[in-house]
Amino acid sequence: MVNAGRVVCITTPFLLTIGALLCLILVFLAGSIDRSSTLDSLYFAKLDLSNFTTTASANLAGGTTGANLSVLGGALEAAKQQLNMYDYYTLYLRGYCGWNGDDLYANCSSPQTIFWFDAISIWGLDSNTTGTEIEDLLPSSLRTGLNTYEKVSKAMSIMYIVAVASTAATVLVGISAIFSRWGSFATTIFAAASSIFTLVASVVATALFFTMKGMLNETLEEDYGIRADVGNKGYIVTWVATAFAVGAGLFWLLSVCCCSGR
Structure with missing residues (x-):
């Protein structure tokens, strides 16, 4: 027979767990x-290419850096003209959306289990005809940052899955747990994993995209007019889940010690 006091005791953690799962x-x-x-307003980051330009990089003085930026700018311009690039992109845990003008959150990609925004592939920059790998044209700080972003994004996806x-x-x-404190003990083990992985995933997502925002704005905004921002609602939802x-x-854990099922 189920004890009424036991039911009351686990109601709060049960409802909190359901709330975390829904978030x-x-x-x-x-x-x-x-x-x-x-749903699509719950993005982690947003890229604004509506003011995209290659004028600054094309007019740079000579030298290796200037030449690289000019070639990279030409590849970006070609991708833009071939409609491989939208004006806006929003990045999520499992995909992205891209659109032009006021057609918000259109052209969303198919969700992937493990996702990172591979701009070189998505924008078709890997098929450029310059004979030079696009990665080699990027500033070293940006290249290192993007490699880190790829690895951390994949780890973050696994954390959210767990x-x-x-x-x-x-x-x-x-x-x-309705029937005994032993049930609560078993539940607490899973709840501990839930709280730890949800917390770590939220911390990683927040640190990752805020860091990426600063790095992209520092390296791409002035020369190409590409600006990165972070969302609000996506972080609110993940931290409420946490x-x-x-x-x-x-x-x-408290229910293990309190409210005997007898």
Whole structure:
């Protein structure tokens, strides 16, 4: 027979866990439906190419750096003219959206399990006819930053996957906590994994895209008019998920010690 006091005891952590799971699902679904202002506004970063120009790089004085920027600018200009580049891009956990003008959140990519925004491939810069690898034309700081971004993005994707899986497992195992504190003990193990991975994923996402914003603006805005910004709603959702997951973990732990099922 289920004890009423036991049910009351686990209601709070159970609801917090469900809240964390729903927020994480929103992060996963963001950017997966064309022109969905509700989901697609939950982006982590935004690229603004509406003021794209190659004038500055083309007019640079001679030298290796100036020549590289000029060639890179020409490749970007060609990609822009061939419609491989949109005016705006929003980046999400599992994909991106790109559009021109006021057609918000259009042309969303198919969601990927492990995603990073490979601009060279997406913009068709890897098929340039200059005979030079585009990566070799990038400033060393930007090249290093993009390599780091790729690796961290892949790790971040795995963290979010584990966070969703452990949070969903907490909900399922949490049903057993209705009957005893042993059930709470088992649930607490999954809840601990949920809170840790959700917290780490949120920290990594925040640090990654804020760092990328500064790096891209420093290296691309002046010469090419390409500006990066970060979103607000996407971070709000992931940090609310973190708050729910951490709170749920604490309450699940308390339920191990309190409210006997007998």
